Amino acid sequence: MSPPLCGRSVRFAPPLFLLLSLGALGAQYCVPRKTFPYQHEELRLFREEGIWNYSTMLLREDQGVLLLGAREAIYALDIHNITSKKAALYWRVTEQKQKDCTYKGKLFEVDCRNYIQTLHKVNDTTMYVCGTNAFSPVCDYMSYSDGRLVLHGRQEEGKGKCPFDPFHRYSSLMVGSDLYSATFINFLGSEPVVLRSSNTAVRTEFKSSWLNEPTFISMEHVPESVDSEEGDDDKVYLFFSENAMEYDFYSKLTVSRVARVCKEDMGGQRTLQRKWTSFVKARLDCSLPEPSLPPIVQDVFLLKHQNWRRSVFYAVFTPQSGSSRMSAVCAYSVVAIREVFNEGKFKTPVAVETSHVKWVMYSGELPVPRPGACISNEARKVGMRTSLDLPDKTLQFIRDRPLMDEAIRPLTGGPLLVTQGSALTRIVVDNVLALDGQVYPVMFIGTENGYVQKAVNYAGEMLVIEEVQLYEDPQPIRTLRLSSSEGYVYAGSVFGVVQMPVSNCGRQGSCSDCVLARDPYCAWDLSAASCSPVNGNSFGSAAVQSLTEGDTSRCTPPEPISVVKVKLVPENNIQLPCRADSNLAQVHWFFSDGRRLHSGPKYYVYGGGLLLLNASVADAGLYTCDSVERLRGRTYNKTMAVYDLQLSHGLGETEEDDLQDETDKAPDSSVGSDIPSTTAQSTIQAPEPDEPLLPETHTDAERVAGLRVGVAVLSLVSLSLFAALLWKLKVGASWRCSPPGGPRDIQAKTPVVEYAHVQNHAHVQNHTAVAAAEVQILAPGSPCISNNNHSAVDFKGNGHPHFTSMANISCLDGLGYINDESEI
Incomplete structure (x- = not known):
């Protein structure tokens, strides 16, 4: 199966020769169709003064609460409204414990605190909680009832169950009454362990061939014993990254892994005593569409199915090289991972002349039973009922060779989704039943700058429906939880936790x-x-509802749109604001006679509208702005604004007074907020249009009721100076934002316009009818205006947005910037 393609992307499209990495790909960079900036009315934020690191969550839908672990605090929040705190428990470190921690070289106010790292449900009334406890991890049992959170006071040693260092990534999982954990078991963080804490505790070997400086990511339980013809055991899967042993590189190379152990593994009788006899691991492949080092897994979510064979792992990857700003999501079938572990070949270390060890595929005969396998019906037939009965030959093999030769390939052959810009951090997936009777997996993906993107795959086309800004100030999203029954996504960060509707x-x-x-x-x-x-x-x-086609034919015709009258003053420059309806659309401008307007000596089309240079009498007429979006061979047009430029022979004193009166009465407008202005800018409320303009026949989508228009009148400057400035821009003189070759042709360039977040940028909504618009009228010779109240976004070579004060920007968007120890 080939990887899905993103919808028509306005990002940079890589050349064909760049679409080569560890595997061939056809995916393009995915761009969210709509971007919604921070709106506190739609979101709910919980934080408490002086408390940080809201990073551990446990959903208790049966009790109607979200249990939230932070630094020295545990909260029970209303699952429907997290701003309602039902209970709080403060678990602080003693002063002596903090002092002991500082004696070991740790920071008193940062490291030497109790960071809640583990929250798991044990039964209907009891939870298991662990904290770092000033680099001396401890665990306890906790209950929530009658609106109170209570620790049972049955503290246990937390070593191996919870990390010492609060900033070390780790993972844990409760299966029945057994806790599976992946962390570091010593103070220095040099001894990694995958541990099962139970009556028969089992852990990994302290060998680099098992775990080599790992970063633990996620653990998941798959009930593979259910309906198993071979009498197989349940599995626990572990996702992590580590330094690769199998590659001969000058420096360390990090790779992503998936490992598994059998739930009923009890260790060996003589060999591998109290160690996993079923620990096997393999590399995860998720090739990015450019030559690069293997990407690193950051988060994994198991989308469970009633038939476990149809369950799918969704994983987020980011580059290990700082030169790339790509991120990807890959999906892996449980069955595919199972096949590699059950039937694949192993790697084995061999000595070479240089005294190095090289890992190659093992081609010899495998011991029986197969190394790394769980106890099955076949093993039981020959008297092997538990792992304690396995022969030493099988155990010695897996002790020395836990690595599989074959990598785990993505379900679709390549990434489901590839983005460029702010790194992806966390992922959850929801199964959604649509009106067509189909169930679609919808991904919610957190980013490094505090957005959540919602994406879905339709018949091989990956669509990022939208992205929503969760925090007013950029905050990396460190935890994501989904409540499908309640219809909410919960996002945690250092700053606080946000509740967002799906x-x-x-x-x-x-x-x-x-x-x-x-x-x-x-x-x-x-x-x-x-x-x-x-x-x-x-x-x-x-x-x-038309998910795959986006067919709007059943929609009723749009309402007429109002025409906004604008006075045309000869020899002035006029800005007409207009924005595309979505990030995947282009803006087309048309004149009265039906001509399509392109950037040139007379007009400049940019992301925020149209700049009419050196207006003349001949420029009077209707200017129509259409947002054009293409989907599956069809074009959807939507008229965003219509301006009627009417000739004005100058303003007398009376007219100037009237203009000032209208300016004083005019409300503030956010439309066209990326258009430069000066402190002398006047904003007027345009008069109501004489008559509505009916939808044009060349469009097939509705028209918006109108935009507000801002009018800025600047002092007149010589036309010759303005012409000289444009010439200087054309030859690429000192203006940083000027593109080579003069003004760009939007028709040719729009498909490769880059896209990025713009903080606190007013988003033009198209559901409100407005009878006025904002217009900027510029004096000749002033194509660029400074205003410190505005900001612009400039794109560097890696696609990362760089924000600059508008005072330092020399020209409009189109003229060069886009506004837009140990045994246990």
């Missing part, structure tokens, strides 16, 4: 907006004329 259908204000969003959670209710959640609604035939 979908906000109300953002889509029209039928075509709702349909083109292609969100399986939402459909357009024809009877109610609103975009409504699918779950729990019985729409019948009175709903429109």
